[in-house]
Amino acid sequence: MENSGFDIAQAQARCRKFRRRILDISQTVGALHIAPSFSCLELVDTAYIGLMKRTGNPDTSDTFLLSKGHGSPALYCVLEELGIIPSSYLENLCKPGWPLATHPDYGTPGIEASTGSLGHGLGLAVGMAYADKMSGHQRDIYVVMSDGELMEGSVWEAFMTAPSFGVTRIIALVDLNDFQSLGQTSRNLPNFYPMLDKLSAFGWEAMEVDGHDHRAIFEAVRARSGKKPFVLLGRTTKGKGVSYMENVPIWHYRAPNAEEYKIAVKEVEGCSG
């Protein structure tokens, strides 16, 4: 059973808290990929907390793969919120003797695949979903991807394969922020878009929503037919919530200095998204 009650106001409050948490951690760890985490935060939160079946037993729970592994802070915040990882893990991110890096590692609680190199998660999901189909496990596999990741050819091999193998229980959520690390995708690769028709043509049920709107994400996934694998394009803003980070490529990697940090905290705590 999926969670029937998903409190949108609570979800928004959670994401404000997560943005603040990520900013705090950025003061101790460099190269945290803040902006890509902020752009996928509502997608990760809605999938993990709103939509996923979580029984405490991996055999009966839905599966979550963060294929855009550099968005790990978003996932770590959710795992911390749910008590799947202790707070000490995040507080000691990237420190010797502690398990969390800036990319998720298989074997850490809540991490079901090692990601970080783009274009791997969807292929893994197809194999997992096919295995579930064979074994009769009733579970969905959520895969959060970036739009830049869709430039990898392996992703299209996986898009092609899933419906061909009758795999239906994959829900791919694409963080469509229109930015890759060196610039704006629609300028660099104009023919990359439009995306929705490409995905439909590959045999997926595809929809596009505002990727910062918890309700829109939740309802779109809930309304899927289930007859095909499902891909949701979430239009997002890279660096969402901090005005000077939004759509500015350098914040793909950069951590704010003390002054910038203060401004960012003020803005995210007032953010409605």
Place this chain on the structure above:
Amino acid sequence: MRNSFANAFYELAKNDKRIYLVVADITAAAGVASFQKESPERFLNVGVAEQMMIGMCAGLALRGNIPFAYTIATFTIYRPFEQVRVDCCYQNLAVKLVGVGGGVNYSTLGGTHHAQEDVALMSAIPNMTVLAPCDPAEAALITKASVEKVPGPVYLRLGKAGEPDLTSKAPDAFEFGKIRFIKPGKDICVLSYGPITKMACEVAARIETSTGRSAAVVSVHALKPLDEPGVAGVLARFPVVVVIEEHAPYGGLGPRVKQIAWDTGARCSLRTFALKDEFIHVYGTHADLLKAHGLEAELIFNELSPVLTARK
């Protein structure tokens, strides 16, 4: 070897529902055809999409299955190298990667189809086990062992078809992971792996008829982990040790044996023969191409002559 693999695979998969065969539009032999017929749901052709083949295998393995990926060696491991490294090895999953035609076996297809650096590349990845049988019987034993003895990822380097039996009269029984004497001898020892072990046997025979000294042949089916004590024992016991391999001169068995020789203070004469560090545009039989690389029984015997006479 392909047939032998296919039959061994069929026997394994018949009794174990965790075993899948994932191919990228290339398949082999009667055993696989029977499997495909009897268990179509576990025979998956992803099409000409090797990254998908490996990603799919890793996904199946993440759910507790034991998938085999199967195609020509270059496409099994080169095209999807990062899926091999990250999906299979970094996560230490039970994916068995079968590469057909390791070395320059596809002699008429050109360099695009030659896996002459495969052992080096696969051995360099943590968690990977690298296996290369010398004949069809070993191919069957190794296929079985790759499931029963190795929990993690395996690269299984196969020949193609028509390899002769080299092991039915072997003095040593097959023991997984251990070097194996397939021909006895006491003066010279030739170490080899894969189909070129046939040439190692020819070199040994040539040495015996020409010099009257006895030459042993050892099949080193496990390149990683390598049976270091076994190799060290050979280096200590034999006055002349020879390595013959169908592989680039970097990162294969020859350099490893030299390393062990140094580490153990071996005092034997040691000669290694490998493919040249070149893409050679010669087309013909497998033997023609090996010869262009300097690998032929007579050529090797001639190069060994000074060592053989010096130690008489």
